[in-house]
Amino acid sequence: MYLEPASVLGRLARHLPRGLDVGPLTEELEGRFAALTGAAHCCATAHARTAFKLLLDGLALPAGGRVLMTPITIPDIVNVVLNAGLVPCFVDLAPRTCNIDIEAARAMLERDEGIVLALITHLCGFPTDMDRLVPALERAGVPLLEDCSQVPGALYKGRALGRHGVAGVYSLTTLKPIHTIDGALVITDDAAVARRFAEDSRSLPAKSRRELTSALFRDAVFYASSQRQVFTWGTYYAARVLERVDPVGTRAIQRGNLPLTAFQAALRREPLPDRFFRQYTDLQAGIGLDVLDRFDGETAHRVALAERLLQRLTAADVPGLPVVADEARPIWWRFPLWVDEPDGLRDFLTRRYVDSATSGLLCMSREEDFGDLATDTPEAFRFMDGMVFLPIHSNLTEADIDYVADGVVDWYAQRGQRAARSYLVVGAAGGVGSELVRRLGRQGAAVTAADLDAGAMADQFAPSDQLALCELDVRSPDDWQRVVAEHAERFSGLDVLINCAGIVRGGPILDVPPRELLNQLDTNAGGVLVGTAVAAAAMRSSGGGHIINFGSMSGRMPTPHFAAYAGSKYAVRGFSLSAAPELAAQGVDVTVVSPGAIDTPMLAAARRTYDGSPMRSSAAPLSAADVADVVLSDRVLTGRPLEVHIPAMKGLAATLIDAAPGVASRLLAGLGRGA
Numbered sequence: 001m002y003l004e005p006a007s008v009l010g011r012l013a014r015h016l017p018r019g020l021d022v023g024p025l026t027e028e029l030e031g032r033f034a035a036l037t038g039a040a041h042c043c044a045t046a047h048a049r050t051a052f053k054l055l056l057d058g059l060a061l062p063a064g065g066r067v068l069m070t071p072i073t074i075p076d077i078v079n080v081v082l083n084a085g086l087v088p089c090f091v092d093l094a095p096r097t098c099n100i101d102i103e104a105a106r107a108m109l110e111r112d113e114g115i116v117l118a119l120i121t122h123l124c125g126f127p128t129d130m131d132r133l134v135p136a137l138e139r140a141g142v143p144l145l146e147d148c149s150q151v152p153g154a155l156y157k158g159r160a161l162g163r164h165g166v167a168g169v170y171s172l173t174t175l176k177p178i179h180t181i182d183g184a185l186v187i188t189d190d191a192a193v194a195r196r197f198a199e200d201s202r203s204l205p206a207k208s209r210r211e212l213t214s215a216l217f218r219d220a221v222f223y224a225s226s227q228r229q230v231f232t233w234g235t236y237y238a239a240r241v242l243e244r245v246d247p248v249g250t251r252a253i254q255r256g257n258l259p260l261t262a263f264q265a266a267l268r269r270e271p272l273p274d275r276f277f278r279q280y281t282d283l284q285a286g287i288g289l290d291v292l293d294r295f296d297g298e299t300a301h302r303v304a305l306a307e308r309l310l311q312r313l314t315a316a317d318v319p320g321l322p323v324v325a326d327e328a329r330p331i332w333w334r335f336p337l338w339v340d341e342p343d344g345l346r347d348f349l350t351r352r353y354v355d356s357a358t359s360g361l362l363c364m365s366r367e368e369d370f371g372d373l374a375t376d377t378p379e380a381f382r383f384m385d386g387m388v389f390l391p392i393h394s395n396l397t398e399a400d401i402d403y404v405a406d407g408v409v410d411w412y413a414q415r416g417q418r419a420a421r422s423y424l425v426v427g428a429a430g431g432v433g434s435e436l437v438r439r440l441g442r443q444g445a446a447v448t449a450a451d452l453d454a455g456a457m458a459d460q461f462a463p464s465d466q467l468a469l470c471e472l473d474v475r476s477p478d479d480w481q482r483v484v485a486e487h488a489e490r491f492s493g494l495d496v497l498i499n500c501a502g503i504v505r506g507g508p509i510l511d512v513p514p515r516e517l518l519n520q521l522d523t524n525a526g527g528v529l530v531g532t533a534v535a536a537a538a539m540r541s542s543g544g545g546h547i548i549n550f551g552s553m554s555g556r557m558p559t560p561h562f563a564a565y566a567g568s569k570y571a572v573r574g575f576s577l578s579a580a581p582e583l584a585a586q587g588v589d590v591t592v593v594s595p596g597a598i599d600t601p602m603l604a605a606a607r608r609t610y611d612g613s614p615m616r617s618s619a620a621p622l623s624a625a626d627v628a629d630v631v632l633s634d635r636v637l638t639g640r641p642l643e644v645h646i647p648a649m650k651g652l653a654a655t656l657i658d659a660a661p662g663v664a665s666r667l668l669a670g671l672g673r674g675a
Contacts, residue, residue: 025285037160039187041194048171065116071365075267092377098123125333129325180288267369306332312405422491427501429456431600474527493542524568544587
């Protein structure tokens with residue numbers, strides 16, 4: 001429900017000449033929202049963070065008191081609590097509910113007498129089970145504030161959220177179900193709370209025309225970029241790229257906070273900027289009244305679409321669907337789906353021209369800026385890392401929803417086909433190889449883990465009907481023949497070979513013993529050449545397959561002091577690109593994966609080898625999990641591309657270097673002299 005230009009321009013023309021003060025339109029909006037929620041009182045203010053600041057000031061809680069909080073929120077809600085002299089205390093989410101784990105909250109209330117307030121956020125349009133939460137708070141004598149920004153229109157036992165405690169706060173920023181550019185509405189049934197809040201809010205300085213113009217421009221950008229054609233062909237793909245470059249900034253934009261908090265240098269700040277403490281205006285209220293005119297119809301349509309999508313996915317036995325509290329009526333502001341490979345699902349849907357998203361909020365229990373508040377909240381982590389929001393916008397049709405459902409069902413069907421495949425993972429004793437074995441095992445795939453270090457594999461994995469461990473020296477053609485034959489016999493063929501074994505020794509090329517130079521070439525390149533040939537022959541006889549060979553960014557760009565390693569990886573890339581068209585005719589696809597530096601013991605040892613290496617000052621390395629995410633994604637296992645770079649931007653840089661290798665060599669030579 002983005003602002004429409006006609007509405008904005010009309011309100012500007014009618015109300016801007018009156019000034020930017022609180023007036024009759026604000027009072028009308030407050031009255032209509034109070035009627036919508038059934039609350040006795042409603043007051044508008046500048047922002048949700050402003051509302052919580054004023055409410056906390058009014059409660060006058062003891063300094064050092066602990067606040068029971070939902071960990072999924074925006075940084076400034078935590079900042080408001082800290083600035084009030086209180087201590088946030090995060091409670092995990094209940095599985096697949098989008099809301100606080102009430103049993104964990106009860107346990108905290110029983111063991112921690114220092115809890116002085118509960119600040120609960122209802123996420124994604126789903127009401128918390130208030131019948132279980134409120135009595136526990138009342139027994140402990142702990143007041144309740146509700147963050148209802150994502151649940152306008154949602155009910156628990158026929159009662160609006162925000163009326164189960166002292167007050168409820170509804171954010172009105174862009175992209176919220178009800179929005180007025182920015183702002184917030186506070187509801188309460190307590191006359192004293194309402195009177196004090198209204199006095200404090202009305203005493204704030206007036207908003208300037210410049211501030212309002214900036215907010216209007218921001219909303220116009222969101223409106224233009226969300227138009228269906230623009231979004232389909234531009235916005236979505238730009239957002240996916242930006243998400244990889246700056247996830248924190250992207251989430252700020254997703255919350256509708258451009259440019260106010262996007263790309264904010266620090267999440268923790270004291271005090272909050274003055275711009276958040278301004279009066280609400282009649283101009284905003286007029287826009288809000290226009291939105292309210294459409295709210296019931298658009299909400300009902302979105303709920304109907306969500307229920308249709310839920311019915312389709314339930315009938316298809318799709319796992320990870322949300323759980324709704326008994327006697328709760330959600331508004332489905334988001335349709336969350338918990339998956340163990342969110343990037344894979346999102347990539348698959350993107351190829352079908354279906355947009356999806358991850359959470360625009362942050363998990364405050366693990367943010368570095370709030371490290372002193374760090375708490376183990378595994379379900380909240382899963383909410384952030386394993387959640388995909390499916391499109392459920394009110395401008396979609398039933399046919400659109402059916403198309404989304406078909407996409408999700410098809411993805412799970414293909415995953416089932418993938419799990420039915422057999423995988424030979426070479427280099428499985430550590431790093432990326434061991435991470436791949438673990439993940440494939442969780443998916444139920446048949447796997448042979450192979451490595452020269454059989455002991456290291458045995459320490460990590462227990463053989464089973466679905467997992468075989470084999471010792472393999474990749475330099476030995478006989479070993480390759482034996483391992484591939486054993487795998488094919490055990491699992492009725494070989495479907496996927498993942499060649500990620502490798503070694504590295506750094507140092508000036510004149511200081512590395514010749515035998516070690518050859519060893520790197522034989523292991524990193526020779527092993528891939530022989531393994532590809534042996535595996536491809538087995539795959540051809542059983543109908544085809546997929547070979548994934550690990551190159552490296554060092555095989556795309558010069559890497560001084562690691563020349564033997566870089567040369568071996570150049571060989572892997574050249575061989576894979578050359579073999580691919582030849583083997584494709586035999587039904588065997590070849591993909592070469594070129595990751596950047598990966599955080600493994602091998603990399604750490606290599607970086608210690610020579611202090612002057614550019615590798616010592618390179619960007620933060622990838623984790624094994626980062627690389628496994630890509631290798632086991634649908635983009636790779638289903639799409640079977642010829643070449644994949646991790647991260648993609650480094651692949652672009654490598655391509656540019658390829659175009660001018662002499663320039664890169666001179667630059668690196670200069671760096672070497674400087675070292």
